[in-house]
Amino acid sequence: MPVRLTTASYLVLGLVDMLGEASPYALKQAAADYVAPFWSLPHTQIYVQADKLVESGLLRQDQETDGRRRRILTITEEGREALNSWRADPTAVPVEARDLGLLKLFFGADSKVIGPAQVEHHSQRLAGYEEMKAGGSRMPDGAAATLEFGIRYERALVAFWSTLLEVRKPRSPHKPD
Structure with missing residues (x-):
């Protein structure tokens, strides 16, 4: 059964694609620095989505062998295809200004x-x-x-x-x- 991707899933895929490779912590920082001003996402969702995307084969995870032994994520070809498909979707939703x-x-x-x-x-x-x-x-x-x-x-x-x-x-x- 294919995994159901959410906006949070695409946010994580997009950040990994943009950064080339990243630890979940680096994704959390990038989301806070670049995306949070226009799309809020609890930082815990970054970790949940990263695990889900690795499990579904849309991200690849490598573990550092020394130092802090961080998990390093990269996007797979299937992940890039899913991201490209989402980017090409012209669906619009109403703006939610939570001010x-x-x-x-x-x-x-x-x-x-x-x-x-x-x-x-x-x-x-x-x-x-x-x-x-x-x-x-x-x-x-x-x-x-x-x-x-x-x-x-x-x-x-x-x-x-x-x-x-x-x-x-x-x-x-x-x-x-």
């Missing part, structure tokens, strides 16, 4: 109270993304496009929360001459 500030705002939080922290948080994320872009390292087209999306997304959130915080001057009544 706590927006949820609080929806339920009546005062934007003047929560807004400054939101502006600060999204400004920091924006600065981090812009720093990555300015770093000058060549990244694959898809990763560069995703980084550009992150920059635009954070700019939009900074602008959104900043607009809510703007102090609007009361209109002065028009005084006829």
Whole structure:
């Protein structure tokens, strides 16, 4: 019976493919560094998926013989075929923006109270993304496009929360001459 692959499975396959080879710990770090800003995955799932993918033959595992004896994962040809098939699938699903500030705002939080922290948080994320872009390292087209999306997304959130915080001057009544 073929193994049922989930988005988490493809995330692990994609990271191993991107890195060439990696220990489960390195996958956890790469997921946190590169993928977490737009796709959250509990780090325990990295280990669960790695084991599942090794068992199904989509990843190969080699054990270091000395040192820390880490498990080193590489993608198999079958794993690459599964990943390529998934990448080619045009299926779209609705975006799930899990933003706590927006949820609080929806339920009546005062934007003047929560807004400054939101502006600060999204400004920091924006600065981090812009720093990555300015770093000058060549990244694959898809990763560069995703980084550009992150920059635009954070700019939009900074602008959104900043607009809510703007102090609007009361209109002065028009005084006829």
